[in-house]
Amino acid sequence: MTGKTRDNYNENYLNYVKTQDPPTQHFKNCASAFGVGGLICCIGQFIRYMFEFAGLSGDELAGATSIVLIFLGCFLTGLGVYDRIGRYAGAGSIVPITGFANSVTSPAIEFKTEGWIYGMAAKMFTVAGAIIVFGVFSGVLVGLVYLFL
Amino acid sequence: MKKGNTVFFKNSPCITSFAAVCGSKEKEGVLGKFADITLDDDMYEESTFEKAECKMLSTAISLAIQKGGYSEKDIDVLFSGDLLNQIISASFAARDFNFPFLGLYSACSTMSESLLLGAMLVNAGCVNRVVAATGSHFASAERQYRYPLELGCTRPPQAQWTVTGAGGCVISSEKKGVKIVSGTMGKVCDFGVTDVNNMGAAMAPAVAIIGP
Numbered sequence: 149m150t151g152k153t154r155d156n157y158n159e160n161y162l163n164y165v166k167t168q169d170p171p172t173q174h175f176k177n178c179a180s181a182f183g184v185g186g187l188i189c190c191i192g193q194f195i196r197y198m199f200e201f202a203g204l205s206g207d208e209l210a211g212a213t214s215i216v217l218i219f220l221g222c223f224l225t226g227l228g229v230y231d232r233i234g235r236y237a238g239a240g241s242i243v244p245i246t247g248f249a250n251s252v253t254s255p256a257i258e259f260k261t262e263g264w265i266y267g268m269a270a271k272m273f274t275v276a277g278a279i280i281v282f283g284v285f286s287g288v289l290v291g292l293v294y295l296f297l
Numbered sequence: 298m299k300k301g302n303t304v305f306f307k308n309s310p311c312i313t314s315f316a317a318v319c320g321s322k323e324k325e326g327v328l329g330k331f332a333d334i335t336l337d338d339d340m341y342e343e344s345t346f347e348k349a350e351c352k353m354l355s356t357a358i359s360l361a362i363q364k365g366g367y368s369e370k371d372i373d374v375l376f377s378g379d380l381l382n383q384i385i386s387a388s389f390a391a392r393d394f395n396f397p398f399l400g401l402y403s404a405c406s407t408m409s410e411s412l413l414l415g416a417m418l419v420n421a422g423c424v425n426r427v428v429a430a431t432g433s434h435f436a437s438a439e440r441q442y443r444y445p446l447e448l449g450c451t452r453p454p455q456a457q458w459t460v461t462g463a464g465g466c467v468i469s470s471e472k473k474g475v476k477i478v479s480g481t482m483g484k485v486c487d488f489g490v491t492d493v494n495n496m497g498a499a500m501a502p503a504v505a506i507i508g509p
Contacts, residue, residue, distance in 0.1 A: 158488040158502075165490065165498040170454040225447050234449020241449050254447035258440055261345040275448060 177238050184233065185240030192217055192244070214245055221249030226257065251275040303481040310419035312412075312466045313474040314365025318353045320435065320461030332462070333360055339436060339461055346436040350379065351386040353463035354432035355393045361428060361465040372396045372467070373424035376411035378403065380433045380459065381441060387432070396428075405500060406483060407431045408464065413480040415468040425470050432463030443493060456494035 196213045204212055224230040230250045234241045241247055252272060259271035273280065298305045317332045324335040334356065341349035354377065362372060375394060377387040378401035391398035403410040411429035418424050436446055438459040444450055468477065486506050490499040 161488045161502065162490065165495070168455075168498075169495070172454065225449075228447060231447050231449045235451055237449075238451045247449065250447070250449050254445040254449075257447055258445035261347075275444065 180236055181238045181240030183240065184237035185243060188217075188241065188244045188246055191220075217245050218249040221246030222253045225250045225253040230254075248276060248279065251279070301481075302484070303479050304413070304417065305479045306416055306420040306477055308420045308422070308470065309472070309476045309478060310416045310468050310470060311472060311474045311476050313469045313471055314361050314367075315464065315466035316357050316360035316364055317464040318357045318360075318432075318462055322435070322458070323460060323462050333357075333364075336461075339434070346434050346440070347381065347386060350381070350432055350434035350437050350463070351389045353434070353461075354379065354386055354390040354430060354465075357432065357463040357465040358390065358394065358428055358430045361430070361467055365467045365469075367426065367467065369395050372426050372428055374399060374415075374418070375428045375430065376401055376415050377428075377430040377432075377465075378407040378411065379431065380404065380407075380438045386434075386437075387430075390430075390432070405496070409480075409483075412466070412468070412477065413482065416477040416480055419468050419470050422470075427468045428465055429468055430463065430465030433459050433461070435459045435461045453492075453494050455492075455498075457497055 192213055195216050199209050199212045255274045256268050256272045259267040318334045319332040320336050320339050323329055329335060341352050343349045343352055375391055375396055375398045378384045379386045384400045384402050387400055401407055401410050408431040411431060415427035415429040419427055435458055439446060483503055486502040488502045
């Protein structure tokens with residue numbers, strides 16, 4: 149028997165551990181996530197306006213904006229800046245599209261030492277793989293619902 | 298002689314020399330000043346963190362041997378381990394030496410296990426001098442157990458850090474230095490802690506529960 153079973157589960161101890169943990173500062177975390185996440189969105193909106201000004205529209209506009217944001221996310225990860233932003237911002241920098249770019253780039257950088265194919269390419273999606281699987285899956289579900297409505 | 302889980306060494310094996318190498322974060326801590334070599338660069342002039350871990354361990358072992366005034370010929374066996382798969386850095390570090398190697402894996406208690414087994418062998422008179430050593434590296438352990446370093450995820454405030462460092466000591470049958478009088482073999486105690494960031498809480502019951 150492995151894992152959390154009735155034999156080893158010690159509720160008293162787990163409650164004691166919980167009391168010893170330093171409390172999570174929910175308000176501060178929410179505020180910084182809101183601030184940084186909002187700032188990333190503002191930058192996105194600014195880029196969008198600039199592209200609109202340059203004459204793009206519709207899908208092209210949305211695509212170009214995402215591409216720039218993804219590039220910035222990857223670039224800042226490569227410079228070693230994004231994880232510092234993430235440490236401060238929490239969900240604020242994970243939820244936007246830059247966070248997804250970070251979750252693909254960071255294992256790619258980390259596993260580059262194991263080679264280009266078996267390291268970087270194979271391990272690139274260790275973090276983002278779950279997002280892609282469930283993203284595609286929910287896309288299919290929503291598509292089916294949309295088909296029958 | 299054994300009482301409960303504790304083994305008593307009547308021939309009192311001694312720790313005659315020791316050496317430690319540690320990283321930059323450890324240097325700032327309270328134990329930093331006791332290390333022989335502190336690294337400013339956690340890569341230790343190597344191309345990967347795993348190689349750096351291996352080099353730290355190898356340096357710690359050879360420094361421990363050197364500080365005791367021994368040469369490689371005086372050492373009978375090396376007990377060593379680390380946190381990576383197939384205890385790879387200990388095995389590669391052992392390549393640098395010309396004495397036998399016995400690999401150990403016991404996670405955070407690898408050092409105490411190597412001391413215990415080394416002392417047992419010396420006490421029994423099987424060998425004269427044993428090197429007990431262990432190393433770990435924050436970056437390589439983090440990559441293996443958790444997330445890539447550059448991933449922008451937050452650490453909960455109770456999260457603990459794996460040490461970047463290595464240490465080794467020579468256990469000898471000579472009567473000088475620190476005497477090892479007894480050693481307690483540990484049991485695995487699982488209280489159901491599932492927080493990957495709070496390893497201290499998962500391990501603490503093992504210390505508290507076994508009596509001497």
